[in-house]
Amino acid sequence: MENKSFDPAALEMLEIVKKEGYETAWERLEKQQPQCGFGLLGVCCRNCMMGPCRINPFGDDPQRGVCGATADVIVARNVDRMIAGGASAHSDHGRRPAILLKEVAEGKNRDYQIKDVDKLKAVAQKLGIDVNAEINEIALKVAEIALNDFGKQDEEPIKFLMAYAPKKRIELWKKVEEALSTNAKIKILPRNIDREIVDIMHRTHIGVDNEALSLLAQGIRAALADGWGGSLIATEFQDILFGTPMVKEVEANLGVIDPDYVNIIVHGHEPVLSEKIVEVAESEEMQNKARQAGAKGINLIGMCCTGNEILMRQGVPIAGNVLHSELSIVTGAIDAMVVDVQCIFPALPELADCFHTVFISTSEQAKFEKGIHIQFEEDKAIETAKKIIEKAIEAYSRRDKSKIYVPKQKSKAIVGFSVEQILKALGGSVKPIVDVIVEGKIKGVAGIVGCNNPKVKQDYFHVTLTKELISRDILVIGTGCWAIAAAKAGLMTMDAVKMAGDGLKSVCQALNIPPVLHMGSCVDCSRMLVLAGAIADYLNADISDLPLVGSAPEWYTEKAVSIGTYFIASGIPVHLWPLPPVLGSEKVTKILTEDVKELLGGYFFIEGDPIKTVEKMEEIIMEKRKKLGI
């Protein structure tokens, strides 16, 4: 049991799971043992029907697929398709608020408004749009540039990347293209967010691209279109529509579930609907309905990255990260789980059926075999939100009290560290943060991103890594399920400052910030890029010169592969655990962990022990400091 989670709330729930015989990801992982070694090494190919093929990792036959593909080609193709999956998820996410902002600007949607005019103007300014025009006019232009980045059919790099990435980095990308294109043309600057994904799917088709570096370069291109395109558009447009996150105190972990209330969990990644659910749930009408049903009111709770979105913007409490999604239902006190897209285990509706919980899917892109579906239409957002909340209130009356068990654990957390909030805390410029780095009070900054993965003890890597980093005066920022782990562990409080090294401690006290900063959901990794870019531009340096490192411990999604790739392609070394499926090719492994360093400054490294990971991270940071002469 203790091997499964580092979170005591999870352990309590896992006891119930065991006693009652429920099934969660941990049990299913056990049933999947042993997992396919070919798949784990990346040497399984199913891209055509001459296969499936697999390469013998011990050097005996077969060493080639039926088409002749080597392990190098197969592994590189598989990595590319993972990036394609991840970048598609993020970019499709970004497309939604971009279309919504256009509709709002055109007056076609009246359920949403532009909440953050300052942010709109800031984005417009970056894009070179006249900010003295009428608000809707500005919004329309901003939306059109974004949608054009998804759809344009020329060879020019996407506008958002060119407007947001630091100057030196753009120069470097162009140089890398030249360096790689001595013979064949190899491009890494993305032309169009969707097209780079289609390009990957074409290249990885049987008999197209059959060279590892060429394949991986296209993976990088699609990942850059995600980080500086799709994900960034998601972040910026959500800020414009729903407000840029600012500092607030929230609560995290299963203890936020209150059995006296109608508990509604919103889970997934896109906040377009959940923002409305927050709004409608707070209405007197809905609270009254809940009271009429015998509850004290409605308790809206976030989960996973939809949770992060409304936590950051509205201060809605969060029940947990992705491995808490099943455990929350087992409390017996969740009346409705409302989901949009991504990381929604298909097992959830079946588990919900063991309780009174109504599982409600809402997205056109995400349906489930069980549960109910309430189709979300952006232009009927308030109506949809009402329908959903009413379903939850109905379910409340069907509760089986004998099944209710809610762990007490919950932690306070200070969240809301958008780039804008960080700059505000610093007095409007990155100078103070640069100064404390130069002075050595902070050695550097580590950016960490979700997920959970039942192959890793839940939250153990996240929390141990984070604690050790701050103890060594490395400021930790991050997003996604990592951020929820840190919040649950109490690392996002002023109390946690005492765990920091002396230098970082003094900075936190001076700025009145925790040593661990929540920057948002997993698409908000774009905020980390923007922050890094701002520091680089301030110093007239390249991102790869800065004492920055990244990590995706406990990763499991294709999105994480895309994020890691746009980080390394933006100049940031990235730690990964568990092992990515690349070890079946020495060449691909070498490109991603060594060769790419020369070209792009960033690279991947693999390490399964949190303390050793920190040692490596500190080593990288100290090396960068040395080069900077600080």
Next chain:
Amino acid sequence: MENKSFDPAALEMLEIVKKEGYETAWERLEKQQPQCGFGLLGVCCRNCMMGPCRINPFGDDPQRGVCGATADVIVARNVDRMIAGGASAHSDHGRRPAILLKEVAEGKNRDYQIKDVDKLKAVAQKLGIDVNAEINEIALKVAEIALNDFGKQDEEPIKFLMAYAPKKRIELWKKVEEALSTNAKIKILPRNIDREIVDIMHRTHIGVDNEALSLLAQGIRAALADGWGGSLIATEFQDILFGTPMVKEVEANLGVIDPDYVNIIVHGHEPVLSEKIVEVAESEEMQNKARQAGAKGINLIGMCCTGNEILMRQGVPIAGNVLHSELSIVTGAIDAMVVDVQCIFPALPELADCFHTVFISTSEQAKFEKGIHIQFEEDKAIETAKKIIEKAIEAYSRRDKSKIYVPKQKSKAIVGFSVEQILKALGGSVKPIVDVIVEGKIKGVAGIVGCNNPKVKQDYFHVTLTKELISRDILVIGTGCWAIAAAKAGLMTMDAVKMAGDGLKSVCQALNIPPVLHMGSCVDCSRMLVLAGAIADYLNADISDLPLVGSAPEWYTEKAVSIGTYFIASGIPVHLWPLPPVLGSEKVTKILTEDVKELLGGYFFIEGDPIKTVEKMEEIIMEKRKKLGI
């Protein structure tokens, strides 16, 4: 040996392969035995790093992936990603001539011209463009509509589909959307060619779409965007730029290789470069150079679908279908193999190294571990073509005569049956073909598409199926590697008319056409859609009412999955062999082979014996005839 190929030329070459110890797809397939049963059934999932997961096909544990995905979800996701791969390949192919036509119209590219003004005007007319304008103006508008279909970000169906699909079918698709959207929204009309692929990649990410029908509907949507979008754009724009194919006599099989000449094989799928190579190779300058090197001249030869493209338009002889690509090199008489994209076995350059053959890759999207790369730039097309031909002439002088063996086999074939050519043969209207179908002289039409797959005796299924069909008065049309098989087998000659049943025979004699019609490369399956649509519109009927059947025997690519899917979604029942990786899910199998029939008229059926396949096809055709009252 006899189990490997039905083509005597292949058998001769396979003897040499065996004797000399070369390796081809057949040997590699043997080395891959036994292939993974989970992969073959479609129940292996590698879409996240909690996996790889696999479902026990015998009903024991595990029955769910770590996330909870069932076999139904896993199989449907895998089918969708195959469609995404195939549709990407076709649509990316279509994008290229669309961009090229725009550049030609704008005067930015002077290496290419608009060769077929009539076709341009016909396409423009379908799209509602004024055809009295200046040619470049028309071309620009046509290109812009196509590129807009790749990039637009609204919810309207793509313009090419709306302009080309028959009226009744469009109505039916809309009805199907309504019927499926009683609860959740399910759409099948594509909004944008690229976006439907990105949508698939998003939906198939862990924790997004978890319902088989919803997933498969999106697969259908992306496939329709391929068939009536990307592939159709490829066909139409290539016709505009390079000319619409018209009837001509050509030669097919390895016997077209002439050891006295510099033999250059062009292999792949996109004809943009190879059209120029044809042009430049015919020039006195290049022929002279070849003669100076001691050869009689240059013998340009096609292979696979690039071969089909220049065979159909320029009458260039074709050496074979995809399983001939390795065998052609083993003749020792190929001086250069020039490749663009798709179905180019990565084993080829290594095999070329056993000979003097220079393997030349040319596409930005397709590089190889060995061989040389000559980057093709559309605006330096003639220059690139020259460079390539010069490399071939150089290689000619390095031939090892002791290694040369060219089989004698070659067959004549009458090819060039574009829709325009068929209509011309019919006197400008589909009426004559409808009449002979109504009279029963022709029972119906079977449309067949490539590939080869070493799991099936090469060409055996293609040829046996085709012969049996024509003997039963079923006209056979088709594309891709099937068409090359039929050409090699002599089925595209007037001689073959004697193999036809009496009814078909009389029609062939009256119209002076063979009983087996070559309609082009695999993207040209769009020609079959257009022909079916024209007949349907003429009869004011739906495609599914017509006595048409499709088949992809010997299939192996993801493109074939996309083609099969857009055929069934357009109302045509489609035979498949070998087994597609779906049998691990009873639900997915039932949707694709049964349920979809009610909705869309088309459906898949599986059969491993050619004669039984014909029996089933005839049964379908006779059933349709009965319903039509003919």
